[in-house]
Amino acid sequence: MTTHYLVLSALLFAIGGVGVLVRRNAIVVFMCVELMLNACNLAFVTFARQNGNLDGQVIAFFVMIVAAAEVVIGLAIIVTIFRTRRSASVDDASLLKY
Amino acid sequence: MNGTIQAPTIEYALLAPMLVVFGAAIVGVLVEAFAPRYLRSAIHVPLTLLSLAGAFALTIWQAAAKGIPTKAAAMGAVAVDGPALFIWGTILVLAFVSVLLIKGEDHFVAAASAVPGSAEEEQALHEGAAHSEIYPLVLFAVGGMLLFPAANDLLVAFVALEVMSLPLYLLCGLARRRRLLSQEAAVKYFLLGAFSSAFFLYGTALLYGYAGSIDLAKISTAVGSVGGQDTLLYIGAAMLGVGLLFKIGAAPFQAWKPDVYQGAPTPITALMASGTLVAAFGALVRVFWVGLGGLDWDWRPVLYGVAILTMVVGAVLAITQTDIKRMLAYSSIAHGGFLLVGVIATGKAAAQNASALSGILFYLVAYGFTTVGAFAVVTMVRDAGGEAWHLSRWAGLGKRSPLLAGIFAFFLLAFAGIPLTSGFFGKYAVFQAAVSGGALPLVIVGVVASAVAAFFYVRVIVLMFFSDPAADGPSIVLPSRGTAAVVGLAVLATVVLGVYPQPVLDLAHSAAQSLFVR
Numbered sequence: 001m002t003t004h005y006l007v008l009s010a011l012l013f014a015i016g017g018v019g020v021l022v023r024r025n026a027i028v029v030f031m032c033v034e035l036m037l038n039a040c041n042l043a044f045v046t047f048a049r050q051n052g053n054l055d056g057q058v059i060a061f062f063v064m065i066v067a068a069a070e071v072v073i074g075l076a077i078i079v080t081i082f083r084t085r086r087s088a089s090v091d092d093a094s095l096l097k098y
Numbered sequence: 099m100n101g102t103i104q105a106p107t108i109e110y111a112l113l114a115p116m117l118v119v120f121g122a123a124i125v126g127v128l129v130e131a132f133a134p135r136y137l138r139s140a141i142h143v144p145l146t147l148l149s150l151a152g153a154f155a156l157t158i159w160q161a162a163a164k165g166i167p168t169k170a171a172a173m174g175a176v177a178v179d180g181p182a183l184f185i186w187g188t189i190l191v192l193a194f195v196s197v198l199l200i201k202g203e204d205h206f207v208a209a210a211s212a213v214p215g216s217a218e219e220e221q222a223l224h225e226g227a228a229h230s231e232i233y234p235l236v237l238f239a240v241g242g243m244l245l246f247p248a249a250n251d252l253l254v255a256f257v258a259l260e261v262m263s264l265p266l267y268l269l270c271g272l273a274r275r276r277r278l279l280s281q282e283a284a285v286k287y288f289l290l291g292a293f294s295s296a297f298f299l300y301g302t303a304l305l306y307g308y309a310g311s312i313d314l315a316k317i318s319t320a321v322g323s324v325g326g327q328d329t330l331l332y333i334g335a336a337m338l339g340v341g342l343l344f345k346i347g348a349a350p351f352q353a354w355k356p357d358v359y360q361g362a363p364t365p366i367t368a369l370m371a372s373g374t375l376v377a378a379f380g381a382l383v384r385v386f387w388v389g390l391g392g393l394d395w396d397w398r399p400v401l402y403g404v405a406i407l408t409m410v411v412g413a414v415l416a417i418t419q420t421d422i423k424r425m426l427a428y429s430s431i432a433h434g435g436f437l438l439v440g441v442i443a444t445g446k447a448a449a450q451n452a453s454a455l456s457g458i459l460f461y462l463v464a465y466g467f468t469t470v471g472a473f474a475v476v477t478m479v480r481d482a483g484g485e486a487w488h489l490s491r492w493a494g495l496g497k498r499s500p501l502l503a504g505i506f507a508f509f510l511l512a513f514a515g516i517p518l519t520s521g522f523f524g525k526y527a528v529f530q531a532a533v534s535g536g537a538l539p540l541v542i543v544g545v546v547a548s549a550v551a552a553f554f555y556v557r558v559i560v561l562m563f564f565s566d567p568a569a570d571g572p573s574i575v576l577p578s579r580g581t582a583a584v585v586g587l588a589v590l591a592t593v594v595l596g597v598y599p600q601p602v603l604d605l606a607h608s609a610a611q612s613l614f615v616r
Contacts, residue, residue, distance in 0.1 A: 006307075013300055020293050029289055036296035040303050047307035056306060059253050063299065066260045070292055073264045077271055077288050081281040083213050090289070093282040096357040 005046040012039035026078045026088045037067045109171040112160065112178045115153035115186055119241040122149030126234030135227070142233035143201050147194060149237065153244075154190040157183055170250045170615050174313055177250035177384070177615050184459050184609035185247045185380040189373050192466045193240040195584050196369040197233070199474055202580035205363045206232055207274045214277040229272060235265040236369065243373050247380020252302040252312040252338070252389075255381060259298065259345070262377060263291050266370060270362040275484030283361025290344070290354045298341025304334030314389035321392035335390050335397065342385060345378035348404050348438060349411040352431045359427035364485060367423065368473035371430050372466035379437055379462060383455065387444065388614045394444070401442050405540060408435030409547035417554045421487045422476055425554065426469070429513055432551050433465050439544050440528040443535035448613065450535055456610035457527035460603055464512075464520035464595050471588020472509040474581055475502060479572050486572035489558065494567025499574045505589055507559045512592045514552040520595030527603070
């Protein structure tokens with residue numbers, strides 16, 4: 001029964017991963033990363049059920065907190081670059097190369 | 099479940115170095131909130147330096163007076179063992195030196211939120227505003243660096259990874275000059291770093307599903323006993339590997355490194371190139387040897403390929419660089435490859451593992467000091483618009499300032515691994531362990547890559563000493579006491595470790611002797 005949840009979690013993770021690779025807006029890329037973290041949470045909770053211990057559920061809380069901290073840092077950085085460039089596209093930020 | 103809850107035990111004395119650093123970081127945040135602006139730097143600098151020195155003293159005291167613990171602390175979550183103590187000492191000294199560099203010159207932006215060239219920024223500059231938050235951020239990053247290599251379960255490792263990385267993402271974006279480059283570096287580092295830590299976390303989830311625990315020791319026992327779920331194990335281990343290899347900048351996950359090293363303020367680059375690399379290698383070795391040790395027939399060939407690719411990519415792409423910081427970044431990638439040779443050089447025998455581990459530990463110390471020194475020299479060669487990064491600007495530096503160019507040439511020779519420098523013994527220790535571990539082909543690739551790398555180091559030396567200086571060449575700023583101390587210390591460490599490495603080799607060996615606690 002729990003297999004369905006694991007499949008869903010893998011799908012969400014894959015959608016997030018593809019999103020990071022193909023989307024151009026830094027905010028959307030970042031949202032895709034968050035989707036990947038949530039996919040991890042779903043996997044943790046499902047495995048906790050499967051293994052019959054609570055570790056996975058506790059880990060999910062830690063992950064949520066880390067994700068929240070990451071949002072604070074990420075939005076600060078993206079907003080700063082948006083203010084200077086008037087664009088949040090990751091294609092425009094191309095001064096550093098080769 | 100019998101209804102009683104066992105109170106957890108926490109060995110505060112063992113964790114004291116980390117607690118001191120985190121405590122000082124929190125005090126730093128309070129200073130930021132309550133102290134008047136003109137006092138903040140005056141409080142932050144001594145607080146940061148004293149806490150790092152105090153944590154170092156506690157680490158030494160633990161190792162020398164109280165002996166190396168044989169059991170993991172904090173209910174098995176944090177393993178303060180020989181290698182962890184050695185790595186802590188290394189990171190704390192390197193962080194101390196980097197903080198001297200950070201306070202040395204005005205490397206940081208006055209107001210990060212102000213658009214470059216705007217009236218807002220003018221005003222912030224005029225008022226003499228400064229981001230004194232840098233010091234607490236550095237302390238949080240250093241605290242994460244201490245926790246990461248000592249983490250004995252994967253959740254602690256993940257949290258430590260984030261505590262280490264998040265402040266660094268911010269610090270990358272705070273350069274005073276070339277703001278666009280700096281902000282771009284921060285965005286790239288952040289997005290790629292968050293992406294890779296998501297992989298690390300999914301790997302953790304899969305290993306938790308496989309073993310029913312995130313404890314490295316329990317995963318290790320499960321590898322031998324749990325059958326029928328190998329898919330979870332293999333995919334989980336691979337994803338964990340992606341997260342860790344990203345942090346050390348191994349190919350094919352090296353793309354962020356040159357961009358971030360170039361764009362970040364140079365003192366922060368120095369901290370990342372030394373401290374983060376040391377911490378990430380400590381964690382990588384612990385996860386692969388302790389947690390996935392039973393799986394080594396499977397991960398060894400993969401790391402074999404990654405090590406070869408990393409050495410070749412780092413050494414070959416460094417040749418084509420025209421920017422001094424990018425060149426040092428590619429050189430750091432190549433050095434990551436050399437260190438991976440040491441990770442592979444493990445066998446079943448404990449003596450072989452200890453010699454490989456002590457080689458890695460010595461290499462990390464030697465490389466850490468040299469790289470901080472090299473970036474310190476980069477901060478001193480200035481143009482009108484800030485540091486002179488382009489290699490053509492470094493032409494003829496030896497005629498303009500023989501001392502500085504000589505010191506930089508010495509660091510480059512140490513990177514190349516010329517005898518009588520620390521780099522030689524670092525490479526020797528790692529390659530020797532690899533040869534006795536049966537990885538001879540890898541060592542041959544390593545030696546060839548070192549030779550290729552030596553070519554571009556020598557090219558810079560030739561450029562500095564045997565070409566004519568440009569008429570409007572860069573000026574050498576008179577270093578502040580902090581920067582001068584950093585360069586002096588780095589030269590001293592590179593010479594001493596190159597001429598008389600025995601004490602540090604012995605120390606690394608005795609730290610590695612006990613291997614990792616489980």
